[in-house]
Amino acid sequence: MIKATNLTKQYDNGFVAVDSLNLQVNKGDIYGFLGPNGAGKTTTIRMLNGLIEPSDGSVTIEEKEVKSENALVSKLIGVLPESHGYYNWMTGREYLKLFAELYGVDKKRIKSRVEEVLEWVGMAGKADILIGQYSRGMRQRIGIAKTIVHEPSIIFLDEPTLGLDPQGQKDIQSIITRLNQEQNVTVFITSHLLKEISEICNRVAIVKQGKLLEEGYLDELIKGYRLVLRNENPTLEDIFFSLTTDEVGGSI
């Protein structure tokens, strides 16, 4: 469904943020994209959704090539960026209505669709309050609502639980899981929170300094690293630290 081939981003000063990345996300996956700070996660996600041009390589989403200003691809995907701002002078409902219109949702359906997503994220009772008055958790819920209002088949979530309290993190994780299971939405999620990724993702990729160190289904990775780590039940955390500190790479 998402296929990145030899994806590279090099800046004018020679710095390589992403180096020959190859990854594949299948339909129905909750794909965790892990890495320490500065690993190139946000740059990768921006290349995947067409916000920035790669220096080399290509990205296809549902076999359509992702380019800057590609309206067709824009309608297939929903994105919740990491540093996501809101129009604080709008209510939650107005905000969702705006983006429903911008994404071309059928005018007759907009009202019902907005109510639907508000229910989904548990914000139906707070939809007529100004976003400026929302807590961080409420903003993230509205952000996710905006991401799915146009019924995309794939959503990109860049650090969706950053800055949330444990309950808030749990709520967001629950929404993501429900979206995947009930609405069959493919989720591409970046995070540096290993516990979160291990709880909700079925497939992970681990990057460091722009390079892909490991990729695969989580349960297969865990099985495969038993021997390597000499641990009967290695956790994702164990695998992550072994890769990012030892720079041991390999695919399973």
Added chain:
Amino acid sequence: MSSLIKKEIREHVFSRKGVWIFFAISILFSGLTYSFISVKELSLLAQVEVNMTFMKALIGISILVSIILGSTMVSGEREQGTLESLLLTPLSKVKIILSKVVGILVFWLIISVISIPYFYALTYGTNMLLTILSYLYLIGLPLVISFSLLSLAFSTWISSSKNATLLSIVLFLVTAIPMFLSTTMKKSGFAHLVDLLSPVSASMLTLKDWLVNRLGFFFIFMDSLPVLCFLAISIICLFYASKKMDFLGGE
């Protein structure tokens, strides 16, 4: 695109800040208009000169307000983190920019509507009102829009709202320099060159030739050529700026 236009109008025109700006402008206009009957020197002025003075004030205020508005539109979105979401929608960058242009245009149109009762009062007893309004919308509007487009372009190129606003104001001041210089200074050298090329000077000359000297269409058109050229340049600048409206990478 119409949804985005409505959003821009709600955000900038009918916001709390926007309506207070309209109120402040109406107070300014009232002060100026009232001074034409209360201040002895101004009350002795010919009615054409009264309207010319008011028109100059209107255009000056409009340009300043519009460039401050335009210079914060894109950089402001970038600073508050909403630009990324807009760029991810199916709308093209040109359409996103155009919706902001429409927002500025609506803002200015409301200012021009507020000025109409004042012009009615100041042209009372003459048949000047139609000429005044024609000048306002045929020359004043392109001039104000040109500055707005350039400030919008600066806002797109420069990440900081403050720097974009500063640059826009400097541009306006440079083009308005001839208004502050004496006739002698404007006759030669750099001041003369700026006076020839400046769209602000050209608009003032057009105003004088249209209202005072009552020249024909050809002369008015020739006088206003720098204004039209400036409009064309600002449209080109904005078009190129819209293509540069993006993110570098992981910032």
Added chain:
Amino acid sequence: MLKKAGIVLAILLGFVVTGQNAFAMEQPNVEVKVISPTQVKDYPGKETTVKAQITNHTNQSIKDLVVYITMADMGKKWTVNLEDYSADKPEQVKELKPGETKEISLPIRFVYTSNYYLYVTAASTHSLDIYSSNGIPIDIMGNTKINPTIIQVVSMGTPLIVLVFVGLNFTKNRRKRVA
């Protein structure tokens, strides 16, 4: 006797010299005369073209003359900024031959109410002398077309109407706030 004759001769010579000077004062080297208008009494905005004749009474050519309007505001006892009156563009006369008369046209637009004296003045780059016409009286009367009542109504009413919109906008936005 001789002394008396000398005194008489000196007196006669004095008359001759002063007579010549008097003659010179009666007819200047360059004469500037305003032909039209002879006077103006009108409202602000009045435009006219001042026609003047400039005559060279000398026996030599006068070159590079600059002819321009000067005005004195006798009502306010002030000088006048000719640019405001669109009268800041002088005419140039390259050469005025001996005995030649040239006609000059200088446009002006009277913008302020007051009483003025208007002169046409000529100066040459080759001489420090200045030549001026007699003044013509200009009386610009007060403008009566602006209605002060309408001005007052508009000046007070328009901000009030805008304020109503401000209030409506504020009320509409206030409803969205949390109780």
